[in-house]
Amino acid sequence: MSTVKTKQITENITKESSDIDQTPGVTVGIPVLNEEDHIERVVSGFLNSNYPNLVEVLVADGGSTDRTREIVQELSEKDSRVKLIDNPDKFQSFALNRMIEQAEGEIFLRADGHCLYKEDYLEKNIEVFLETGARNVGGAQRYVAANPIQAGTALAVKSFLGNGGAKYMDENYEGYADTVFLGCFWTEDLREIGGFNTKNITNQDSELNLRLIENFGETVFVSPKIKSWYYPRDSYKKLFKQYFRYGRGRFLTKILHPKSSPIRGLTPFVFIFSLVIYLIADLVSSANLYFPHVAAFLVAVVLIESFRISVTNYKQFKEENWKGDTKSPGVLSLWWHTAFSVVVMQIGHFSGFSYQLLRKIFLRVKGW
Numbered sequence: 001m002s003t004v005k006t007k008q009i010t011e012n013i014t015k016e017s018s019d020i021d022q023t024p025g026v027t028v029g030i031p032v033l034n035e036e037d038h039i040e041r042v043v044s045g046f047l048n049s050n051y052p053n054l055v056e057v058l059v060a061d062g063g064s065t066d067r068t069r070e071i072v073q074e075l076s077e078k079d080s081r082v083k084l085i086d087n088p089d090k091f092q093s094f095a096l097n098r099m100i101e102q103a104e105g106e107i108f109l110r111a112d113g114h115c116l117y118k119e120d121y122l123e124k125n126i127e128v129f130l131e132t133g134a135r136n137v138g139g140a141q142r143y144v145a146a147n148p149i150q151a152g153t154a155l156a157v158k159s160f161l162g163n164g165g166a167k168y169m170d171e172n173y174e175g176y177a178d179t180v181f182l183g184c185f186w187t188e189d190l191r192e193i194g195g196f197n198t199k200n201i202t203n204q205d206s207e208l209n210l211r212l213i214e215n216f217g218e219t220v221f222v223s224p225k226i227k228s229w230y231y232p233r234d235s236y237k238k239l240f241k242q243y244f245r246y247g248r249g250r251f252l253t254k255i256l257h258p259k260s261s262p263i264r265g266l267t268p269f270v271f272i273f274s275l276v277i278y279l280i281a282d283l284v285s286s287a288n289l290y291f292p293h294v295a296a297f298l299v300a301v302v303l304i305e306s307f308r309i310s311v312t313n314y315k316q317f318k319e320e321n322w323k324g325d326t327k328s329p330g331v332l333s334l335w336w337h338t339a340f341s342v343v344v345m346q347i348g349h350f351s352g353f354s355y356q357l358l359r360k361i362f363l364r365v366k367g368w
Contacts, residue, residue: 247352
């Protein structure tokens with residue numbers, strides 16, 4: 001698309017033009033499962049956006065047992081742009097591919113069923129998408145919290161210990177990266193590269209972005225103008241299970257893209273595996289290898305870094321990220337939960353990566 005044409009379209013978006021022939025049609029795709037508390041707010045937010053050519057909002061349901069489907073049906077009766085799609089395979093990658101197959105918009109905007117979106121989220125995605133010429137654009141993965149455990153996770157990802165240096169986790173970063181949160185694509189690009197990999201039950205976004213980069217070059221763009229907020233898991237058990245699955249997904253992505261996969265996907269496994277070997281060596285060796293001293297040092301690093309993150313982000317967290325019905329947790333509570341979240345995330349990731357590695361070695365299982 002020419003620079004002149006792109007500029008013209010962008011100006012039309014900014015001016016909220018009613019001339020839909022001058023703006024690309026957009027399909028919003030939302031995979032869901034049991035989202036009755038959020039789905040009406042999310043869908044209505046997109047329907048009420050100022051973008052002049054929203055073609056449809058597709059909601060692919062993976063078998064909800066609450067009122068999610070009923071709510072979507074009610075919304076569809078009021079606005080024909082809302083369409084409910086069945087996803088009998090349940091997982092997001094299948095849902096996304098079904099929506100991509102049916103999408104009528106030139107642009108496919110991937111959304112989540114329980115995120116919070118800034119009112120100009122759709123418009124900013126299209127604006128940045130057309131201005132940069134990237135094949136996928138999105139914002140940073142911002143977090144909100146309604147309980148102390150979510151609060152700890154929301155702060156943990158602000159540290160290198162929790163984000164591994166991922167550019168899409170930095171709210172102020174603008175530029176190219178290896179992945180983004182959610183994403184905005186040309187629908188035809190998604191069809192051309194085969195959609196989302198259904199062998200990756202998690203990490204399917206990162207894997208698809210690596211394929212985009214391998215096919216089109218540096219083309220995944222993160223912009224601070226695009227703002228949404230994600231609710232993390234509300235218990236440590238759920239957080240562990242989430243990162244266990246992330247670890248499994250990262251292993252599969254590494255197998256599919258051995259050269260282009262980011263090193264941070266390997267870091268938790270390599271680090272914790274090395275610690276385990278070090279511990280065993282210290283136990284069986286006649287010499288003192290000082291493992292307890294090293295372990296104490298690492299604990300101190302986690303505690304000090306968690307305290308730094310909690311203190312430096314406390315005011316902003318209270319004002320912007322806390323969405324609970326009660327008073328925001330204090331610094332000491334945030335410190336503890338941030339430190340514990342870091343540990344749970346890393347152990348969960350390591351466990352999932354190890355599990356998938358052992359399945360490949362001993363059971364010859366290549367997929368999920």
